[in-house]
Structures are given as C-alpha cells and as structure tokens.
Amino acid sequence: MQLHEVKYDSAQPVDGYGPGFFRVAGEVIQGAILVTEDMATNWDGPEDLAPLLALAGKIDVLFYGTGADPAHPxxxxxxxxxxxxxxxxxxxxxxxxxxxxxxxxxARRIALAALPV
Known part of the structure; x- marks a missing residue:
C-alpha cells in the first residue's frame, strides 16, 4: 500500500476538535466555527445567516456540523x-x-459551519 501526503495549498484544514472547541490550521477556536478556504472564525450558530449568505457565488456547498449528534438543519x-x-x-x-x-x-468550492461537540 502506498500512502500519499494530503496537500491543502492555501486552504485551512480542521486539525482537531473536542468539547467546545475546534483547531483549524493550528489555531484553537472556542465555540461554533465557520471555515472557508481562506479563513476560520467564530460563528454565532444557525441563526447567524449573514456570514453564510456572504459566501453565495464563492461556494457550492456548505457542510453544516450539527454538534455531537446528527440532526436536520x-x-x-x-x-x-x-x-x-x-x-x-x-x-x-x-x-x-x-x-x-x-x-x-x-480544491472544491465548499465551507464548513459547525457547532461544537
């Protein structure tokens, strides 16, 4: 079996997560997050639509992380x-x-909005 290193170019991967936090590109962010190819920031949750709608035309799909358990948005x-x-x-x-x-x-046109686990 041959292993290949994943390369993210300029994108910011989610390095980890735990109770109440996420680690994105080495930075710990407490609470819910919004992550795109070029930024990671706190997000105020599903009622905070403005930053998500600002992504129109820039992304095709938003992955909505519902916390520890699956749920409908x-x-x-x-x-x-x-x-x-x-x-x-x-x-x-x-x-x-x-x-x-x-x-x-x-290099897909996506973003992540996630509630903490």
Missing part, C-alpha cells in the same frame, strides 16, 4: 442558503470536519 437556515444558491449537507460535526478536509484537498 433549521428550516430557516436551509431555505435561506438554498435561495442563495448554496447547497447544504448536514451531519454531526466530526464527520463534517473530516468531509470538509477531504474536499478542500481536492
């Missing part, structure tokens, strides 16, 4: 994003982080 969040032309994939935050990391290594 709030209808208002899903509707607003879909109206803006952004697809939404909801899953627990751990698999959302892993999926985000794989797809940014492929």
């Amino acid at each position: 709030p209808a208002a969040l899903r509707n607003a994003l879909e109206e803006a032309g952004i697809g939404v994939e909801a899953m627990a935050s751990a698999p959302a982080c892993r999926t985000y990391n794989v797809l940014i290594s492929e």
Whole structure:
C-alpha cells in the first residue's frame, strides 16, 4: 500500500476538535466555527445567516456540523442558503470536519459551519 501526503495549498484544514472547541490550521477556536478556504472564525450558530449568505457565488456547498449528534438543519437556515444558491449537507460535526478536509484537498468550492461537540 502506498500512502500519499494530503496537500491543502492555501486552504485551512480542521486539525482537531473536542468539547467546545475546534483547531483549524493550528489555531484553537472556542465555540461554533465557520471555515472557508481562506479563513476560520467564530460563528454565532444557525441563526447567524449573514456570514453564510456572504459566501453565495464563492461556494457550492456548505457542510453544516450539527454538534455531537446528527440532526436536520433549521428550516430557516436551509431555505435561506438554498435561495442563495448554496447547497447544504448536514451531519454531526466530526464527520463534517473530516468531509470538509477531504474536499478542500481536492480544491472544491465548499465551507464548513459547525457547532461544537
């Protein structure tokens, strides 16, 4: 078996997560996060639509991490994003982080908005 190193170029991978925090590109961020190819910041949760809608035209899909357990995204969040032309994939935050990391290594137009585990 041959192993290949994953290269992220300028993208910021999620390095880890734990109770109440995420580590992105070596920086610890407490609470919910919003991560794109070029930035990682705190996010105020599913009611905070403005920073997500600002990604319209820049991303195709938003991975929505629902915390420790899988759940449906709030209808208002899903509707607003879909109206803006952004697809939404909801899953627990751990698999959302892993999926985000794989797809940014492929230079996909995605972002991650995740609640802490």
